[in-house]
Amino acid sequence: MDNFSDNQYTIRRKILTIFGAKFHVYNNEGELILFSKQKAFKLKEDIRVFADESMAAERLVIKARQIVDFSAAYDVVDPSEDRKIGALRRKGWKSLVRDSWEFLDENDQAVAMVEEDNLILSLIRRFLTNLIPQSYHVKQGERVLITYKQNFNPFVLKIRVNIEADSRDVIDPRLALAGGILLAAIEGRQG
Amino acid sequence: MKYQEQPLHNVVDVACDCGNKFQVPRSMKGGIANCPECRKSVKVPGGPEALFYVLLFLGILVVGGISALFFALSKTAGFIALAIGCLIILICVLAS
Numbered sequence: 001m002d003n004f005s006d007n008q009y010t011i012r013r014k015i016l017t018i019f020g021a022k023f024h025v026y027n028n029e030g031e032l033i034l035f036s037k038q039k040a041f042k043l044k045e046d047i048r049v050f051a052d053e054s055m056a057a058e059r060l061v062i063k064a065r066q067i068v069d070f071s072a073a074y075d076v077v078d079p080s081e082d083r084k085i086g087a088l089r090r091k092g093w094k095s096l097v098r099d100s101w102e103f104l105d106e107n108d109q110a111v112a113m114v115e116e117d118n119l120i121l122s123l124i125r126r127f128l129t130n131l132i133p134q135s136y137h138v139k140q141g142e143r144v145l146i147t148y149k150q151n152f153n154p155f156v157l158k159i160r161v162n163i164e165a166d167s168r169d170v171i172d173p174r175l176a177l178a179g180g181i182l183l184a185a186i187e188g189r190q191g
Numbered sequence: 192m193k194y195q196e197q198p199l200h201n202v203v204d205v206a207c208d209c210g211n212k213f214q215v216p217r218s219m220k221g222g223i224a225n226c227p228e229c230r231k232s233v234k235v236p237g238g239p240e241a242l243f244y245v246l247l248f249l250g251i252l253v254v255g256g257i258s259a260l261f262f263a264l265s266k267t268a269g270f271i272a273l274a275i276g277c278l279i280i281l282i283c284v285l286a287s
Binding site: 065066067073077106108 | 215216218219220221222224225230235242243
């Protein structure tokens with residue numbers, strides 16, 4: 001957990017990768033703490049997240065439960081502990097107009113909701129232009145736990161992750177970062 | 192709702208390497224659960240869902256249809272289209 005003590009992170013996804021995608025996660029000091037290479041042509045998503053680009057030390061495994069990802073759930077495992085941290089479930093129908101996800105605990109109980117910032121903006125992004133940066137709020141009731149905010153850059157997808165200090169008892173920061181990587185990987189496709 | 196409180200038809204039986212057997216909600220089918228005994232992660236049984244087979248069937252239909260069209264033009268083109276289509280389906284299934 002040492003690498004996850006910060007409250008702010010940046011997830012960077014290279015858009016110009018021919019097949020698949022590469023994700024870099026930086027902490028608040030700009031140090032690379034996670035790296036992932038998403039394979040192309042995989043029907044069942046299995047994203048391996050490593051400590052750095054050497055891909056020697058595996059830090060997280062994000063695995064889809066089913067092949068078709070319309071309302072898919074993704075389990076997040078910490079391989080060093082061989083333990084599931086939690087899961088994320090995409091709300092397929094709702095996400096057609098506005099991206100919606102759920103954070104699940106290790107017993108598959110929903111602990112928080114993730115929703116795209118604004119319905120009108122989400123419709124504009126879908127039907128007019130994807131150049132408007134996306135923002136997501138992770139909420140438990142009305143309490144905001146995490147914010148994912150995309151920076152405007154047509155060539156590099158950058159998501160700023162802000163974890164509220166008092167939210168760590170609800171959502172493990174590793175799960176929060178896995179959520180950010182998933183949003184960049186899965187929702188990033190719609191552009 | 193905890194696992195134990197789920198209706199029987201709504202749970203999946205999981206066997207851990209440590210010897211413990213437990214149940215998880217059906218929503219976790221094909222996913223990963225933590226064993227309540229040894230606390231390690233265990234794969235929850237469950238093959239591909241019905242939608243996968245529907246998509247596979249549609250894929251075979253499309254490949255068959257396109258190949259038939261090419262067969263009408265020339266036999267060689269038909270065989271090439273069929274081979275490429277089968278290869279694409281095989282890659283998709285293997286990659287899954």
